[in-house]
Amino acid sequence: MPSEPAKKVEDKSAVANKDSKDNKDAANNNKDGAAAKKGGKKKDDVDELSPEDLKLKGDLELMVQRVQDPTQEIQLAALDSLTKEIRSSTSSMTSVPKPLKFLRPHYATLTDYYATLPASSQVKQRLSDVLSVLALTMGKEGARESLHYRLAGTKEPFGVWGHEYVRNLAGEVSGEYDVVQEGATTPAEGVTSTPAPKITLDDLNALVNEIVPFCVEHNAEYEAVDLLLEVERPEAIKQYIDENNYQRVCLYLIYCSYYVNE
Numbered sequence: 001m002p003s004e005p006a007k008k009v010e011d012k013s014a015v016a017n018k019d020s021k022d023n024k025d026a027a028n029n030n031k032d033g034a035a036a037k038k039g040g041k042k043k044d045d046v047d048e049l050s051p052e053d054l055k056l057k058g059d060l061e062l063m064v065q066r067v068q069d070p071t072q073e074i075q076l077a078a079l080d081s082l083t084k085e086i087r088s089s090t091s092s093m094t095s096v097p098k099p100l101k102f103l104r105p106h107y108a109t110l111t112d113y114y115a116t117l118p119a120s121s122q123v124k125q126r127l128s129d130v131l132s133v134l135a136l137t138m139g140k141e142g143a144r145e146s147l148h149y150r151l152a153g154t155k156e157p158f159g160v161w162g163h164e165y166v167r168n169l170a171g172e173v174s175g176e177y178d179v180v181q182e183g184a185t186t187p188a189e190g191v192t193s194t195p196a197p198k199i200t201l202d203d204l205n206a207l208v209n210e211i212v213p214f215c216v217e218h219n220a221e222y223e224a225v226d227l228l229l230e231v232e233r234p235e236a237i238k239q240y241i242d243e244n245n246y247q248r249v250c251l252y253l254i255y256c257s258y259y260v261n262e
Contacts, residue, residue, distance in 0.1 A: 057102045060085065064106045068113050072123060079126045086133055090162035100137050107131075107138040128153035133161050136168050147172035151203055159214050170211050170223060173204050174230035180204065204231065216240040222252045229256060 049057065059081075066078035089097030110131060117124035132149035139145035146168055150158065158166060180201055208231055215224035221240075228234050234253075241249050 053098060056085075056098060060099060060102050061106070064103070064109065067110065067123075067127065075123045076126065079123065079130065082130055083126075086130065087160050087162075090133065090136075090165060096137055100134065103134060104138055107134055110134070125152070125154045129156065133165055136165055142175075144172040144176055147176055147207075148199070150207070151199065158210065163218060163220070166211060166214055167220075167223060169207070170215075170227045173207050173211070174227060177201075177204055177231050205233075208233065208236075212236065213240060216245065219245075221245050221249050225249065225252055225256065 063078045063082045063085075066074050067082070069075055069078070085099045086097075089099045110127065114124060114127050114131060117127070128149045132146050132153055135145035135149060146165075150169060158169065176199055180199060208227060211227060212224040215221065215227070221237075224240065225234070225237055228236050237249060237253075
C-alpha cells in the first residue's frame with residue numbers, strides 16, 4: 001500500500017496528464033474550427049454576391065471572351081457592351097465599381113491579347129480605351145499605363161469615364177512630363193506593344209488642353225491649377241477665369257505661391 005506522500009504525487013501526476021490531454025483536445029478543436037471558418041469564409045464570399053452581381057460577373061466574363069473572338073463584329077459588339085458597363089459605373093465613383101472589381105482577374109488576359117493586335121486595328125484602339133480605364137485600379141504603380149493606353153486609343157472625349165479617371169490621368173500626365181523633360185523615350189514599364197512608344201510634349205499638352213477645361217467646368221479649378229503648375233503653364237488658367245470662379249482661382253494661386261521657389 002503506497003504511503004500518503006506517494007499517493008499525493010500520483011494524484012498530481014494524473015491531474016497534470018488530464019490537463020495536458022484537455023489542452024491538446026482544445027488545440028485540435030481550435031484548428032478544426034479555424035479551418036472550417038476559413039473554408040466557410042471563402043464560401044461566404046461567393047454567397048455574398050447577389051443574383052444581379054452574379055449575372056453581371058458572368059456577363060463581363062463573356063464579354064472578355066468575345067473580345068478575343070476571331071470575328072471583328074463580335075469583338076466590337078463586346079467592346080461596346082464593356083464600354084457601356086464601365087461608363088455607367090465610373091460616372092460617379094465613391095468606391096471601386098463592381099465592373100472593375102469583376103474585371104480585375106481578366107486585366108492581364110486583355111493586355112496580353114492587346115499586344116497581339118496590329119497597331120492599325122480598330123479593335124486595338126477601342127480596347128486601348130477600355131484598358132486605359134481599367135488601369136485606373138489595375139495598372140502597375142508608377143507605370144502610367146492609363147496615360148499610355150489613352151494615347152493609343154480612339155481619342156474620344158474622356159469625360160464620359162468620370163471625374164476620378166480624369167483626375168488620375170492628370171496625375172499621370174504630370175509624372176510623364178518630368179520624364180519627357182529629362183529626355184526619356186521609352187514607354188512606361190508594363191504597357192506592351194504601345195503603338196507610339198515615344199510620348200512628346202505635344203501629346204501631353206494636348207491632354208492638358210482637354211483636362212483643364214473639364215476640371216474648371218466641374219468646379220475643380222484647383223486641380224486645373226495644379227496640373228498647369230506641374231507642366232509649367234500656369235498662365236494658361238487665365239482663359240478659363242470668369243466672374244463665377246475668379247475668387248477661387250486667385251485664392252488658390254496665392255496659396256500655391258507660398259510653396260514656389262523665388
